[in-house]
Amino acid sequence: MKKIEQLFSTLTGLSLTILFIVTFGQVIQRYVFQMPMPWATDVIRIFFVYSVFFGMAVGLFKKSHLNIDVLLQVFPKKARPYFDMISNIVIFIFLSCLLRYSIPFMQANADQYTPYLMFPMSYVYAVIPVTVFCMLIFLIFDTFKIISGLLKHATQA
Numbered sequence: 001m002k003k004i005e006q007l008f009s010t011l012t013g014l015s016l017t018i019l020f021i022v023t024f025g026q027v028i029q030r031y032v033f034q035m036p037m038p039w040a041t042d043v044i045r046i047f048f049v050y051s052v053f054f055g056m057a058v059g060l061f062k063k064s065h066l067n068i069d070v071l072l073q074v075f076p077k078k079a080r081p082y083f084d085m086i087s088n089i090v091i092f093i094f095l096s097c098l099l100r101y102s103i104p105f106m107q108a109n110a111d112q113y114t115p116y117l118m119f120p121m122s123y124v125y126a127v128i129p130v131t132v133f134c135m136l137i138f139l140i141f142d143t144f145k146i147i148s149g150l151l152k153h154a155t156q157a
Contacts, residue, residue, distance in 0.1 A: 001141065004134060005061040008054050015051035019044060042114035046124050053131040060135045065091070081146050088143045095132050095139070102128040 026040040059065050065087075072083060105125060112121040 001138060005058065008057045008061065012051055012054040012058055015047045015054060019047040019051060039116040042117040042119060045114070046119065049124055050127050053127045057131045057135050060091070061138055081150055084146050085143065088139050088146070092136065092139045095136050099129055099132045099136065102132060
């Protein structure tokens, strides 16, 4: 799982780097040289979508998604695994719905292309089911890890 996390971190960084360079280049071209780069809009759109979904996966892998820390501080430390389980279940349900609807969304856009690069939009949107599927697999493994920790703790008590 660490290799997949590293891959997604690298892809997120690469997407953001390309996004920054092309945006910066477009601003310089437009305002300094008065020559717009129309293709830059397509590249920015593509890599923005990629950076969002790769970054979302990295956030999930590192467990840096939103938590209600107040609840975790109020309840005893023994309750933390149960909150982690509830969090995993809620996120799993959300991601399952996202996966369910992302595939038809991707297929519905198979006949659309970016205006300047003529890049198929289905390739842009393909990042959604791929990253969501990886996140679902991670959640399954993480949930089993939490359950095994709870069972291990219950047998020792």
